[in-house]
Every structure is written in structure tokens, then in C-alpha cells.
Amino acid sequence: MQRLLIIDDNPAALQAYSDLLAAREPAIQVTTAISAEAALESMDATVFDVVVCDFRLPGLDGLGFVRACHEAGRDPAVVLVTGYGTIELEEEAAQQGVYAVLHKPVDPQTFLSVVRRAFLRKWLRRFPGSGFALEPERTYSLASEATGVHTTDAREPISQAVIDDAVKG
Numbered sequence: 001m002q003r004l005l006i007i008d009d010n011p012a013a014l015q016a017y018s019d020l021l022a023a024r025e026p027a028i029q030v031t032t033a034i035s036a037e038a039a040l041e042s043m044d045a046t047v048f049d050v051v052v053c054d055f056r057l058p059g060l061d062g063l064g065f066v067r068a069c070h071e072a073g074r075d076p077a078v079v080l081v082t083g084y085g086t087i088e089l090e091e092e093a094a095q096q097g098v099y100a101v102l103h104k105p106v107d108p109q110t111f112l113s114v115v116r117r118a119f120l121r122k123w124l125r126r127f128p129g130s131g132f133a134l135e136p137e138r139t140y141s142l143a144s145e146a147t148g149v150h151t152t153d154a155r156e157p158i159s160q161a162v163i164d165d166a167v168k169g
Helices: 011-024 036-045 062-071 087-095 108-126 160-168
Strands: 002-007 028-033 050-054 077-082 100-103 142-144 149-151
Touching: 002 011, 002 036, 002 108, 011 028, 011 108, 028 036, 036 050, 036 062, 050 062, 050 108, 062 077, 062 087, 077 087, 077 108, 087 100, 100 108
Parallel strands: 002 028, 002 050, 050 077, 077 100
Antiparallel strands: 100 149, 142 149
């Protein structure tokens, strides 16, 4: 079972992301949290492969959440969502090992694509002998103004068919 945790203090955003995933990726089990602290409590009981986290949250922010995950020995693929993107945020996110940064407003297709790739990355890391090669992590960000996606995963794009097979398979 693929598990995704969505963290956002906006209930409408949580519902929109959940509805989109339920409609397009029903095999993904979605859990939501309204704060980073509540998310960390959920992670005590459940292992999540991917976490989508708003950057600006009351209390612990998105990068604070990532640091707390590392300190607790957790390694989900984290996608940060922000309306306040800066170069400094991109650099810090890359240094903290964030998989991707999405800029609001988030295009639904872009959101789905990034989430699928994050699951694929986790899947590939679980099965190092699978025949798929992973390059070493890179600590810089690739920016695409057209899609609003900034990712710390600097490899060549993987075909949608490969992603679909791995995510559903």
C-alpha cells in the first residue's frame, strides 16, 4: 500500500488534494494533518512514503518538519508547496533533501506528476537490485517556470508509462 501524508493548515487545500488523488490515484492511501506537529504524531503510527507539506504552517514550518523527520530517522520523499518561493528557500530545501518544491497555485497535472515521481523514487530506493540505476543525490535545484516545479532530483525524466507501472504495480 502506498501511503501519502498531506500537511496544510487550510482545510480546503487538504480536501482539494485528497479529492484529486482519490479521483486519479485511488490506490494511494491519503492521510491529512493540519500541522507539522500533528503530522509527526501520525508518523509515529504509520510509515509514509511521500509527504506533501505546505511551507508556511503555524508552529513548525515545512523545513522544520523535514528536519524533525531526519532527527527521528524517517525518510519520506517530501514535496514542499509554497506561495512564498525564494532562491534561499530552494537552496535550503535542496540541502535538507526535499524532493521537490511546488509553487502556488499548483496545477493539478503537475501535482500528480510530482507525486507519482516521488513514489517512484521511493520505490526505486527500496529495490536497489531492480535493474534501475539511481544517480547520487544532487544538492541543487532545477527550476521550470513553465510548470512551477523546482526539484532537487536532477536526473533525466522517466517516461509516464514507467511511472504508472511502478506506482500502480
